[in-house]
Amino acid sequence: xxxxxxxxxxxxxxxxxxxxxxxxxxxxxxxxxxxxxxxxxxxxxxxxxxxxxxxxxxxxxxxxxxxxxxxxxxxxxxxxxxxxxxxxxxxxxxxxxxxxxxxxxxxxxxxxxxxxxxxxxxxxxxxxxxxxxxxxxxxxxxxxxxxxxxxxxxxxxxxxxxxx
Amino acid sequence: xxxxxxxxxxxxxxxxxxxxxxxxxxxxxxxxxxxxxxxxxxxxxxxxxxxxxxxxxxxxxxxxxxxxxxxxxxxxxxxxxxxxxxxxxxxxxxxxxxxxxxxxxxxxxxxxxxxxxxxxxxxxxxxxxxxxxxxxxxxxxxxxxxxxxxxxxxxxxxxxxxxx
Numbered sequence: 001x002x003x004x005x006x007x008x009x010x011x012x013x014x015x016x017x018x019x020x021x022x023x024x025x026x027x028x029x030x031x032x033x034x035x036x037x038x039x040x041x042x043x044x045x046x047x048x049x050x051x052x053x054x055x056x057x058x059x060x061x062x063x064x065x066x067x068x069x070x071x072x073x074x075x076x077x078x079x080x081x082x083x084x085x086x087x088x089x090x091x092x093x094x095x096x097x098x099x100x101x102x103x104x105x106x107x108x109x110x111x112x113x114x115x116x117x118x119x120x121x122x123x124x125x126x127x128x129x130x131x132x133x134x135x136x137x138x139x140x141x142x143x144x145x146x147x148x149x150x151x152x153x154x155x156x157x158x159x160x161x162x163x164x
Numbered sequence: 165x166x167x168x169x170x171x172x173x174x175x176x177x178x179x180x181x182x183x184x185x186x187x188x189x190x191x192x193x194x195x196x197x198x199x200x201x202x203x204x205x206x207x208x209x210x211x212x213x214x215x216x217x218x219x220x221x222x223x224x225x226x227x228x229x230x231x232x233x234x235x236x237x238x239x240x241x242x243x244x245x246x247x248x249x250x251x252x253x254x255x256x257x258x259x260x261x262x263x264x265x266x267x268x269x270x271x272x273x274x275x276x277x278x279x280x281x282x283x284x285x286x287x288x289x290x291x292x293x294x295x296x297x298x299x300x301x302x303x304x305x306x307x308x309x310x311x312x313x314x315x316x317x318x319x320x321x322x323x324x325x326x327x328x
Binding site: 001025027029030031032033034035036038039040042043044045048049050051052053054055056058059062063092093094105106107108140141144 | 165193195196200209215218223258269304
């Protein structure tokens with residue numbers, strides 16, 4: 001666990017608790033690392049309701065409600081699916097915020113259009129969803145860590161922009 | 165990430181792929197560490213369908229199908245609920261195997277009957293479910309790691325007992 005991840009999780013917890021916000025996560029390529037980082041901090045049950053590790057497309061569809069049409073049109077690694085995962089987990093777990101990560105951790109699965117290291121992170125809340133695209137240069141473990149950090153950074157910036 | 169966790173995940177992946185088995189995880193106190201460890205190994209999408217981080221009782225009920233009656237009778241940290249979580253995620257994600265962890269990671273939340281460090285790990289498959297009780301002596305991070313290792317060890321022993 002990177003120190004940076006735990007520090008981001010501490011700051012996110014303080015920011016969410018100060019605003020009475022709850023959170024759910026939907027993770028593909030990070031495989032649970034985002035929620036693992038969040039739950040390293042004592043008291044995280046005060047705002048983290050839970051999460052879904054949507055490794056297969058079936059889970060993205062059946063649990064998170066991402067449509068087959070969207071998966072076919074844009075692919076699982078896309079800004080559209082990242083937003084749909086964040087919105088889906090927020091609706092399914094009835095939280096203030098949903099956060100999602102989908103990407104290609106590597107070493108396999110990359111294409112010219114969607115190379116290893118490509119990841120989208122998204123946050124859904126009461127207003128318009130936010131999504132960011134990154135391409136990481138690392139190996140599988142490094143790409144997972146960088147993606148989880150990016151998700152927590154986007155969440156933190158989103159929450160700190162809301163009234164306390 | 166402990167070397168032991170990744171080594172267990174490597175062996176579990178080989179054992180599941182050799183038998184054509186699929187897996188889903190349901191995690192409470194480990195917060196996603198089990199699926200994070202599993203997905204550190206390239207090719208894990210060949211058998212891991214997904215997982216549910218059931219941090220709140222609401223997620224244990226609404227997503228995993230653990231009954232309110234069972235939660236009230238035995239508490240979220242119990243052998244019965246661990247088995248119900250494993251069976252619930254197996255049914256929900258339609259996999260060969262379901263694995264679950266529920267416990268008290270600490271530093272808060274312990275009682276005389278259910279102290280900090282108490283954890284139940286369970287595996288559900290085609291036959292009778294298996295469940296183990298542990299009490300770890302560590303801090304929050306150490307208890308999460310020990311619990312994830314225990315879950316992977318129980319899964320591995322279960323799978324290696326099945327015909328290849």
